[in-house]
Structures are given as C-alpha cells and as structure tokens.
Amino acid sequence: MLDSKTKLISLLGHPVEHSIGPAMHNAAFKETGLNFVYLAFDTTHLNTALAAMKGLNFRGFSVTIPHKQKIVELLDRVDPLAAKILAVNTVVNENGVLVGYNTDSDAAINALKGKISLSGKKVALLGAGGASRAIAFGLQQEKALTTIFNRTFEKAKSLAKAVGCEYSQFEKLESFKPEIIINATSVGMSPKSASSPVDKRVLKNKPLVFDVVYTPLETVLLKQAKTAGCETVSGLEMFLEQGAEQFKLWTGQDAPRELMREVVERELAK
Ligand SMILES: NC(=O)c1ccc[n+]([C@@H]2O[C@H](COP(=O)([O-])OP(=O)(O)OC[C@H]3O[C@@H](n4cnc5c(N)ncnc54)[C@H](OP(=O)(O)O)[C@@H]3O)[C@@H](O)[C@H]2O)c1
Structure with missing residues (x-):
C-alpha cells in the first residue's frame, strides 16, 4: 500500500x-x-x-x-x-x-567466489567496456592475475594500464591457458545469441567460465563450457x-x- x-x-x-x-x-x-x-x-x-x-x-x-x-x-x-x-x-x-x-564490481567477484578462490588465479577477461572495467578492478583487489583481451586492442591496453594488469591479443587466448575465462563483452547477447566470444579449443584445459551476459540465461559460451566439462557461472x-x-x-x-x-x-x- x-x-x-x-x-x-x-x-x-x-x-x-x-x-x-x-x-x-x-x-x-x-x-x-x-x-x-x-x-x-x-x-x-x-x-x-x-x-x-x-x-x-x-x-x-x-x-x-x-x-x-x-x-x-x-x-x-x-x-x-x-x-x-x-x-x-x-x-x-x-x-x-x-x-x-x-555494485557491479562486487557482484561479479561474489558470483565468482561462490565457485572459486581468485587470489593468484590466471584470469582471461574478455572485453574492455563498462562491465569489464568494473570486474577488472574487482579482480585486482582480489589479487587475481588478470589479462585483458579485447577486439579493439588499444582499449584493452588502456584499461589494463588503468587497472595495473596485463593485456593481450584475442588470437593468443588459446595458448594463454587461463584458469578462469570471463566474458565481459556483449557477444552472445540477444538478439545475436547464436555467437560465442571464443573457439571451443580455448576450453580444453577446463577453465571456469563466467559469462556476464544474462539474456539468454544460458549463452552459447556457457553451453560450450558445460559440454567441455568446465564449471560455469552465469550472468544471472x-x-x-x-x-x-x-x-x-x-x-x-x-x-x-x-x-x-x-x-x-x-x-x-x-
Ligand atoms: N550480469 C550483469 O549483472 C551485467 C552487468 C553489466 C553488464 N552486463 C552485460 O555485459 C555486456 C557488456 O556490457 P558493457 O556495459 O560492458 O558494454 P560496452 O561498454 O558497450 O562494452 C562492450 C564490449 O563488448 C565488445 N564487443 C562488442 N561486440 C563485439 C564483437 N562482435 N566481437 C568482439 N567484441 C565485441 C566491445 O569490444 P570493442 O571495444 O572492440 O568495441 C567491448 O569490449 C552486456 O551484454 C551487458 O548486458 C551484465
């Protein structure tokens, strides 16, 4: 009332x-x-x-x-x-x-910490927009070893410098062998929900996969990750x-x- x-x-x-x-x-x-x-x-x-x-x-x-x-x-x-x-x-x-x-920063970190400890973990953070920026600072506070990968390389570099972490090129993601992959790009989001930001080969070492996209609830990336036997955290x-x-x-x-x-x-x- x-x-x-x-x-x-x-x-x-x-x-x-x-x-x-x-x-x-x-x-x-x-x-x-x-x-x-x-x-x-x-x-x-x-x-x-x-x-x-x-x-x-x-x-x-x-x-x-x-x-x-x-x-x-x-x-x-x-x-x-x-x-x-x-x-x-x-x-x-x-x-x-x-x-x-x-609250986006702590939210992402808490969602991850429900599944894995972050200190010293090798993290591939995909994207260099607003969501990635919030998550990158949170990961730094948790002492994760973060490397930022982004389609526009200059933006990855600039965000990594602001945060004090590493940056690299998308093509190097497979050889990077991350323990955690975080998709903080909008790739996979409705209405373009048929795409994934990574090739499934990147998942062969079974990293934990966190997709910040929550429309759809189960993205192609999360489906790929489950099929590959990875632990997952959804954007929800x-x-x-x-x-x-x-x-x-x-x-x-x-x-x-x-x-x-x-x-x-x-x-x-x-
Ligand atoms: N779960 C949650 O609570 C939560 C909270 C915030 C945001 N989100 C989600 O996070 C996603 C990103 O949001 P944002 O605010 O960070 O957006 P943003 O600031 O616009 O950044 C978009 C990012 O996605 C990349 N990107 C876009 N299209 C791409 C493509 N086709 N291939 C490769 N990279 C591409 C951009 O790369 P370039 O720099 O090269 O353009 C940029 O890094 C959205 O789906 C949003 O809904 C979820």
Whole structure:
C-alpha cells in the first residue's frame, strides 16, 4: 500500500522499458514488508533528473546506460571503488547528499567466489567496456592475475594500464591457458545469441567460465563450457548480486535473494 511515508527509489536511464529492476525490487520490498517503491524513469536529462531526486527526497536510485559514467562528476560523493572504476550504478540519498556506488564490481567477484578462490588465479577477461572495467578492478583487489583481451586492442591496453594488469591479443587466448575465462563483452547477447566470444579449443584445459551476459540465461559460451566439462557461472548470478547489494544500500536490510531469483528468472523467460 503506497502512502505519504512511502520511500521512493528509481531507475534513471535511456531506454528503460526492458529493465527487470522494477519487477525484482518491488517484489523484494513487498516480501520484506518495506514501504518502498521502485519506479523506472526514461530520461536523457541527467542534471534535471538528479535535481528531482534530491528535491522529491528519493531514497536512492539505479543508474543505467547511458548515464553510468557521466553521473560520477555530478554526485556529491563517490565511493572509492566507484571512483576508480569511473562508473556508478547505484546512488543513495543520505539526507540530501547523493552518494554513488558501483555494485557491479562486487557482484561479479561474489558470483565468482561462490565457485572459486581468485587470489593468484590466471584470469582471461574478455572485453574492455563498462562491465569489464568494473570486474577488472574487482579482480585486482582480489589479487587475481588478470589479462585483458579485447577486439579493439588499444582499449584493452588502456584499461589494463588503468587497472595495473596485463593485456593481450584475442588470437593468443588459446595458448594463454587461463584458469578462469570471463566474458565481459556483449557477444552472445540477444538478439545475436547464436555467437560465442571464443573457439571451443580455448576450453580444453577446463577453465571456469563466467559469462556476464544474462539474456539468454544460458549463452552459447556457457553451453560450450558445460559440454567441455568446465564449471560455469552465469550472468544471472552477477545481476542478482548487484541487485541484492543495491537493496541493502537503500534499505539497510538483507535482500530476499531467492525471491529475487524467482522473479528475475520469470521475467527473463517472458
Ligand atoms: N550480469 C550483469 O549483472 C551485467 C552487468 C553489466 C553488464 N552486463 C552485460 O555485459 C555486456 C557488456 O556490457 P558493457 O556495459 O560492458 O558494454 P560496452 O561498454 O558497450 O562494452 C562492450 C564490449 O563488448 C565488445 N564487443 C562488442 N561486440 C563485439 C564483437 N562482435 N566481437 C568482439 N567484441 C565485441 C566491445 O569490444 P570493442 O571495444 O572492440 O568495441 C567491448 O569490449 C552486456 O551484454 C551487458 O548486458 C551484465
């Protein structure tokens, strides 16, 4: 029941109509009996939207494409990890002070740590965009031995320099023999879901394979990895983790993860 005490959370992005955040968070608020509501706003006017968040006393909000980088310089405070990543996906309004966080980084690391320890592991991180950047800094914190591979080589080099890790060419992936492969490119994502970022030969040493893509839930890469006998982590785990961390930042309570999983799986199956 919404009333004058309802705490407001939003999503700011463009486009937002396919987002499953509203279904996931509203179900979680209902389940935990919290008087919160989550609304999606399709906006290209970030400055005005931020003024509205403050002026209307929103408790917090998610930030998505195309605002994750631009918002960093517009917030009152930014958490140190988000400041390194130079991207914010979650904001908390602390009595009129807008504080930015990046929950993608910890989410990816926690999803991986559910299956494997990261310290000293040889990781091939594919991609050098926003998701890769968040994951690369998280891997550095965990003392993994990360090498970045990207279609556009210059971007791999530039990200590796910012993070303080290695970079290499895609053609060298097979001989690199990673213990963990993370796909942080958009290859395999719907509607182009028939492709994989790697040749199956790369999987012959049975690395753990983590695909950040979660539409479809089981990507071609994850299918290849299962066939090759590799352990796998799906993008769904990262998505749920980042959502659970957002929930905690806004409400101070632990998220109802199993319910959130059910809702997300149902929404993705539509
Ligand atoms: N599970 C989660 O919670 C979660 C969170 C965030 C993002 N994601 C997913 O992560 C993926 C990447 O998102 P992003 O924000 O990092 O996107 P982005 O910033 O646009 O980066 C895209 C990356 O994919 C590479 N790429 C695109 N098409 C390619 C192709 N045909 N062949 C080889 N490389 C290609 C790009 O390489 P170039 O540099 O050469 O263009 C770049 O490295 C998306 O599918 C997104 O949905 C998942």
